[in-house]
Amino acid sequence: MNGKQDKKIGIPVFRAPEGMRAYALSQRAAKQAIGLVPTMGALHEGHLSLIRRSAAENGRTVVSIFVNPIQFDDPRDFARYPQQLESDAAAAGKAGADAVYAPSPAVMYPEGFSTFVDMAGISETLCGSVREAHFRGVCTVVTKLFHAALPDRAYFGQKDAQQLAVVRKMAKELDFPVEVKGCETVREPDGLAMSSRNARLADKERIAARCLYRALCEAETLSRAGERDAARLREAMQAVIGAEPPARIEYIEIVDPVTFESLETAFPGALAALAVYIGDVRLIDNLTL
């Protein structure tokens, strides 16, 4: 599966940066704009919506599939992350991808690897405050993906709003010639944001997991009615989550949508964001007020 077109998959799968870059250079030489959709695999409708958008806006779409070890603070979480390259690559192709980039951890981070891209400020709140070195891992891997796939545009989901903001800031500040595009969160019919982690929820936990979106909607309703006190908005969300026994709050915040600093006074456009464990599955979600 190294750059070759596997019949079952239908599109080339590159396993190392050299092959990926050679493909990208040939496409650029042929005047094809490249859209990159970085993922960790276990593709669902949320990922596929990013791939379809990229395919509509670019001549070529590359989907990267790489479970990035250096952005996990918990080795058990990394070990449990689903890996299903063949079916993912086939699904990416069906949604409009032209190539897949799926390097191994050993290719990405060979023995002795010690260069990292780090960001102060915005990456230190919310997920950055509870997941040690998480955004350092994200910035480093996205830099490497950009260098291999040479995209004109890169597509990230609003579901990981802080990641989207961090990548956008990094691309700007490090002069990457890449337009970072934010895409709407795709939800299950009951509101739960689609996530590769949802598959790990037991039946009762899956029902309890509805509380994330319900809590965000509660904050939005209060905000629409004029509530500006962030503490009251947080309390209302805590009450919704607290009513579900398998749910354990990691953080609930009202933040500035650009700096991700905690707000005392909310405003229209502020972001309600939360991270909640349902059993041992960590879920995140957010909603613009």
Ligand code: AMP
């Ligand atoms: P992941 O594989 O979870 O790292 O996600 C890869 C990309 O897909 C990220 O940019 C995510 O924000 C995005 N994504 C994940 N879930 C969703 C969703 N439910 N709706 C839209 N985008 C999503």
